[in-house]
Amino acid sequence: MQDEIANAFRAAMRLHDDFAIHDAMAYDDVPGWDSVGHMNLVTEIESRFGISLDMDEIVGLDSVGAVRAIVARKKSV
Amino acid sequence: MQSSPEKNRSEVVPLLASLFAHVDAFPNRVALRTSVEPISYGTFARMVCSAAAKMRRAMGSRGERVVLCGPNSPELAAAYFAVHAAGGVAVLLDADISNEGAKWMVEDSGAVLALCAQELDLPIAVANLAAWCRPDECELLSSPQVALDEPADLIYTTGTTGRKKGVLLTHANLANAALNINCFVGTRNDDLEVVPLPLSHSFGLGRLRCMAQAGHTLLLLAGLRNPAAMLKQLLDAKATGLALVPAAIDLILRLTKDRLSDAREHLRYIEIGSAPMPLDTKHKLMELLPNARLCHHYGLTEASRSAFIEYHADRDHLTSIGRPGPNVDMAVRDSEGQDLPDEACGEIVVRGRMVMREYWKQPELTRQKLRNGWLYTGDRGYRDADGYYHLTGRQSDVVNVGGRKVSPEEIEEVLRGHPAIADAACLGIPDPQGITGECIKACIVLRSDVRDEQLVQWLRDRVEEYKIPRIWQHVEQIAKTANGKIQRHLM
Numbered sequence: 001m002q003d004e005i006a007n008a009f010r011a012a013m014r015l016h017d018d019f020a021i022h023d024a025m026a027y028d029d030v031p032g033w034d035s036v037g038h039m040n041l042v043t044e045i046e047s048r049f050g051i052s053l054d055m056d057e058i059v060g061l062d063s064v065g066a067v068r069a070i071v072a073r074k075k076s077v
Numbered sequence: 078m079q080s081s082p083e084k085n086r087s088e089v090v091p092l093l094a095s096l097f098a099h100v101d102a103f104p105n106r107v108a109l110r111t112s113v114e115p116i117s118y119g120t121f122a123r124m125v126c127s128a129a130a131k132m133r134r135a136m137g138s139r140g141e142r143v144v145l146c147g148p149n150s151p152e153l154a155a156a157y158f159a160v161h162a163a164g165g166v167a168v169l170l171d172a173d174i175s176n177e178g179a180k181w182m183v184e185d186s187g188a189v190l191a192l193c194a195q196e197l198d199l200p201i202a203v204a205n206l207a208a209w210c211r212p213d214e215c216e217l218l219s220s221p222q223v224a225l226d227e228p229a230d231l232i233y234t235t236g237t238t239g240r241k242k243g244v245l246l247t248h249a250n251l252a253n254a255a256l257n258i259n260c261f262v263g264t265r266n267d268d269l270e271v272v273p274l275p276l277s278h279s280f281g282l283g284r285l286r287c288m289a290q291a292g293h294t295l296l297l298l299a300g301l302r303n304p305a306a307m308l309k310q311l312l313d314a315k316a317t318g319l320a321l322v323p324a325a326i327d328l329i330l331r332l333t334k335d336r337l338s339d340a341r342e343h344l345r346y347i348e349i350g351s352a353p354m355p356l357d358t359k360h361k362l363m364e365l366l367p368n369a370r371l372c373h374h375y376g377l378t379e380a381s382r383s384a385f386i387e388y389h390a391d392r393d394h395l396t397s398i399g400r401p402g403p404n405v406d407m408a409v410r411d412s413e414g415q416d417l418p419d420e421a422c423g424e425i426v427v428r429g430r431m432v433m434r435e436y437w438k439q440p441e442l443t444r445q446k447l448r449n450g451w452l453y454t455g456d457r458g459y460r461d462a463d464g465y466y467h468l469t470g471r472q473s474d475v476v477n478v479g480g481r482k483v484s485p486e487e488i489e490e491v492l493r494g495h496p497a498i499a500d501a502a503c504l505g506i507p508d509p510q511g512i513t514g515e516c517i518k519a520c521i522v523l524r525s526d527v528r529d530e531q532l533v534q535w536l537r538d539r540v541e542e543y544k545i546p547r548i549w550q551h552v553e554q555i556a557k558t559a560n561g562k563i564q565r566h567l568m
Contacts, residue, residue, distance in 0.1 A: 016530035027302050031537050035301045035328050036479075036512055042332060055333045058305040 005068050008048050012040035023065035030064070045071060089225070089252035089430075092289040093161050097122060097220035099266075099292040108288070109151045110269070110296040110314070116151050118292075123212035124151065128159035128192075130216050131209050135190045135202060139164030142186045142231055145206070146170040146179065147194025148299050149276050152210040154285055156192050157276065159210070161229055161248070162221035168231045169277040173541050186231055186243060186437065225249040231437055232279060234378040235475050235482035243437030244378045253404065253430035254381035255290040258283060260403040261385045262318075262346050262372050268293035270318030271311045273301040273325070279378045280351050280480065284320045293318070304328040308336060315343040323354035324479035324513045330361060331512075338365040346370040350382070351480030352514050353468075359395050363388050375399060375466070380452050383407060383427040384466055397465035398458075405429040409460055414448065422459045422469055426451045474565055476505030478543045479513035485565065488517060488546065491539050497527035502555045503546060504565040519546035520568045522554060 006021035013032030015021075027033050033041075042058055045051070045067065051074040053061075061067050096118075099106070104119030116124075132143060143165045147153045160167040168186045170179055172194070179197050182188075191199050192206045223229075229248045233241040258264075264287055272295050274281030288295050296314055301307055301321075308329055311319060321329075326349065329337060346369055347362075354362075354373065362371055371388035375398035384407060386399030401407040406428040409417045417423045432452045435443040446453050458468045476483045485503035492501035500522040505515040521532075529549045536545045556567040 014530055014533045016528065016534065031534070032542060033302060034542050035304050035325060036510075038303050039328050039332060039512070055305050055309070055336050058332050059303065059309050062303065062306075 004048055005045075005064065005071065008041065008044035008067075009064065012044045013037045021064055023068060024063070026063040041067070049075060051075065089249065089256050091161075091223045091225060091248040092252050092255060092286055093158060093221055093223055093248075095252070095292070096125075096158060096289040099289075100218075100220075103292070106266075106292070107294045109154060110294060111151055120212050121151070121155060123215035123218055124155035124210045125158045125162055126218050126221075127211055127213075127215040128156050128209045129162035129221060131204075132159055132163035132165060132190065135204075136163060136165055137189070140166060140228060141190070142166045142168050142188040144168045144170060144179075144183055144186070144188045144191035144193075144199075144201075146172065146174065146191065146197065146277075147206050148172040149272075149281070149297050150194065150207075150299070151297065152207045153194070153276055154295075154297065155210045156206055157282070157285065158289065161223055164221075164223065164227070166228045166231050166245075168233070169282065171277045171541060172275065175539055175541075177539075182233055182241070185233075185241075223248050225252065228434065230282075232282075232378050234279075235484045242439065242442070245434045245437050247434050250381075250431050250433060251286050252290065254283065255286045257403045257405065257429070257431060258287050258348070258374075258382050259291050261382075261387075262287075262348055263370060264291040264293060264318065264346070266292040268317045268345065269296060269314060270294065270320065271296045271298065271307065271314070271316045272320050273298040273307050274320055274322070275300070278351075278481070279376075279381060280320065280322070283381055284348070301325050301328075305332045308333055308340075311344070312336075312339050316340070317343055317345045318347070319344060320348045320350075322351045322480035323349060323358065324352065326354070326362065327358055327512050330358065335365060337362075341366055341368060344369050346372060348372050348374065350374040350376065352477050355511070356395060359388055363392070373399065374402070375468075377427075377452075377454055379433045379446070380427045380429065380454070381431050383429070383431075383454075386465075391465070394461075394463065394465045397461065397467050399466065400464050401427075401466075402429075405431070407460075407466060408451075409458065409466075410453075417459075419460050419462050422457060425454045425456045425458045425466065425468075427454060428452070474504070476503075476515050476517055478505075478515055478517065481543050483517060483544045485517070488519065488536070488540065488544055489563075491536060492519060492521060492532070495527070495532065495535050497523055497525045498532075499524045500555045502563045502565060502568050504568055506548065508547070513543075516548065517544065517546040518548040518550065518568075520550045520552045520555065522552060 100122040107115040108118045108121040109116040143160045230246040374382040375384040376382040384399045409423040488503045506518045508516040556564040
């Protein structure tokens with residue numbers, strides 16, 4: 001799942017394939033993570049994992065690790 | 078010519094005088110709310126005076142330019158007024174400006190001092206922004222004296238030829254602009270307003286100036302990376318005011334559906350500006366916030382907030398940019414400078430005490446654009462029979478990306494510096510995602526293979542994120558005139 005989350009980030013932020021993504025990365029560590037990038041990230045996550053994120057969950061998407069945790073929680077329900 | 082029916086010609090005082098009047102009247106009122114702790118007007122004034130004392134010693138004489146660079150913070154806000162208090166002229170740079178871009182602005186402005194939140198390699202003295210604004214280092218808390226006709230701000234705006242233009246504004250310009258805005262929006266001193274806009278841009282800086290005059294509270298955010306988080310902060314704080322560009326409103330609506338309506342009981346106003354808003358979004362906003370004043374401005378750095386429309390009151394004129402703001406005159410003129418009748422298309426011109434003094438070190442451009450007190454905006458449009466103004470186009474290639482202006486030439490020059498690119502042309506196209514209004518499309522002629530993501534990274538190292546093209550097209554050659562000028566309309 002982690003690779004798919006990394007791929008979601010790469011697609012949303014237009015990063016090249018070998019750009020390393022790891023859980024500790026927050027806004028400033030991921031190039032292109034602005035407001036448009038954030039919306040693209042939500043779209044990528046929802047389509048790749050077949051889930052729908054509500055406002056509180058979107059508020060919590062502030063790091064790669066946080067994204068992974070929210071996706072894991074949604075998928076386990 | 079048309080004047081606003083709402084006149085308020087009372088004499089203004091410099092914003093600093095207004096700010097310190099609030100300090101005297103209610104020193105414990107919160108000026109700025111941040112994620113750390115609230116800052117009262119009294120503390121804010123001590124931050125201003127602390128930085129101003131240091132600046133006076135570093136500047137030498139009045140009128141010197143002082144560069145400020147950093148993300149939104151109480152220190153940046155205080156340093157801005159400190160420059161004025163020290164008799165200087167504030168030059169604000171984008172927080173994510175490249176070192177090369179910062180150097181150019183330092184050299185063009187002739188700045189003698191820079192206060193930065195980050196490390197920049199500049200050919201002048203550079204001080205740490207936060208270290209200069211410590212309230213406990215305030216030696217003397219007193220209202221600084223500035224004259225209304227003294228220069229206050231030098232704001233750089235994107236020019237039509239790729240070169241940035243410095244717009245010189247006086248204290249009178251700033252105070253009159255704030256008066257006009259507060260008058261139209263109806264700002265009260267008990268308002269709590271969320272401002273995620275960068276203070277380095279005219280819109281965000283305008284909200285800070287309005288605070289100094291109205292005496293209300295700003296919830297100053299460092300940015301808008303997570304629009305849903307911003308809405309949550311607005312709801313948690315029960316904010317009464319908000320300032321946003323249309324792209325940000327669109328993102329909030331997409332990400333949070335109808336949750337903005339949760340603010341309908343406390344949100345009194347939104348100031349919207351810097352770009353047009355799609356009609357559907359206006360209707361959605363009106364539906365979600367039936368009681369809020371939804372004030373959309375039209376303006377330029379050279380003439381802050383020249384026209385306003387309030388969506389509910391002007392519901393039958395939502396495709397217009399509104400009518401002249403308080404204390405503003407507007408007209409539409411032909412190429413000979415003659416007033417045109419209603420419905421006739423020409424250049425929109427603006428007059429008022431908020432209109433800039435001049436373009437910095439560009440007297441010829443100033444003469445072209447400022448004639449007999451009227452600013453020739455470069456925007457084409459017409460006035461309808463009801464007195465509402467409509468835009469039909471611009472007389473330049475500048476692209477408006479979500480309210481931020483981009484010169485295609487700047488991006489082309491950076492792209493041509495990439496070893497794999499032989500030539501490039503950039504232009505504005507409608508944003509296919511429908512968020513930022515316009516976005517940049519790059520047409521490139523390749524020398525050797527390169528992937529779009531590599532070009533994005535090349536640009537990320539050299540220009541701000543919003544300037545990076547969203548659409549890439551590989552072409553055989555760039556269409557140019559006989560003398561080498563790019564024919565963007567053919568790309």
